[in-house]
Amino acid sequence: MRLDKFLAQxxxxxxxxxxxxxxxxxxxxxxxxxxxxxxxxxxxxxxxxYLDKVVRYTGKVYYMFNKPAGYITARKDTVNKTVFDFFHDVNMEGVFHVGRLDKDTEGLLLMTNDGEFEHQLMYPEKHIEKTYFFWALGFLDEEDMKQLEQGIYIGKGEILTKPAKIEVQKSGMYKEFKHEMPNKDLQNIDSDHYNQPVVSGYLTIKEGRKHQVKRMLKSVGCYVVYLKRVSIGGLMLHESLGKGQYRSLTDVEIQSLFGELR
Structure with missing residues (x-):
């Protein structure tokens, strides 16, 4: 085995x-x-x-974590609480997050001590799909969805995004859906008439630029007010996992992900 692979694993x-x-x-x-x-x-x-201490192979760990909003995807932060604050009863030495979720974004976050696995899963050329559920202020017509699916410019000097998949779930006025939205106390809403259009749906991307989902939807006139990652590849966030909860991936889930990386 290569030395760097041994240490990463x-x-x-x-x-x-x-x-x-x-x-x-x-x-x-x-x-x-x-x-x-x-x-x-x-x-x-x-x-x-490593630094004159023997490196012992302790075994690989893979966790599925349901990240709540309001927490930083980092090991330590001088101001905010982090996702690692939820892992009290397991040894997290050497364990790190696979990719990131914004502070206000919820949902599926993987944690592991397998450096090779993390590298492969985040490698752009692997084209691993990541699906997000969103609520946004605005609406999406057929032309907007076509742009998202074919690729869209989201920043000055940036290339087109890779082709994405968009599935609209609900579309209408805020007053129709305010009781269904996870965060009901939204700003920028017409408090008298609730005449703000809103839309919800799923956006699936194959890359991971900074704030990509929000920026893609903003490029077609939609302002994201709620975002949750629901899947990575074929791995779905388990419905029984509450916010802030985690569990080990099953052998079947691990092998399924590794199969997609080949």
């Missing part, structure tokens, strides 16, 4: 990070400093050390 972090550790001379194999990430090792017999 242990508890030292993402593959790009462990490569840096190796190149900076922080890693030893059988007491010898190694600076080549591609060096082949025998994981069953070689002694691997």
């Amino acid at each position: 242990s508890s030292l972090g993402r593959r790009k990070n462990v490569r840096t550790y190796i190149k900076e001379g922080r890693v030893k194999v059988n007491k010898e400093v190694i600076t080549k990430p591609a060096m082949e090792i025998k994981e069953s017999s070689d002694v691997i050390e």
Whole structure:
């Protein structure tokens, strides 16, 4: 096994990070400093050390987490609470989040200590689909949906987004759907007549630019007021998982994701 792969699949972090550790001379194999990430090792017999501490393979972990709004996708933050504040009863040393969700975005977030898995899942060329449910102020006509599906410019100097999938669920006036919307106390609503148009639906993308879903919908005149990621690839956020709850992925779910990465 490659040295960088061994470290990434242990508890030292993402593959790009462990490569840096190796190149900076922080890693030893059988007491010898190694600076080549591609060096082949025998994981069953070689002694691997990081900063003079033996790296022990503790096993890979994969968690499905239902992220609530209001939490930062980071290990630590000086101002805000983070997604790691929910993992009290398990050892999270070496575990990291796979991708990110904005502070106000809810839904499916994967956590793992498998650096290779994280790298592959976030690799743009793998075209792993991510589906989001949204409520937005505005409306979507056929031309808007066609633009989203074919690709749209969302920022100055940026290339077209990759083709997406859009499915409108409900469309009408705020007064018709205010009791169905998860966040009912919305700003920018006509409080007297509720004559603000709203739309809900699912948007599926294959890339992960910053605030991409919000920016795509904004480009066709819709302002997102609620966003929830409901799936990554074929993995759906389990309905029984409440906000702030997590569980380990099943073997079937893990193998299904790995199958999509091949």
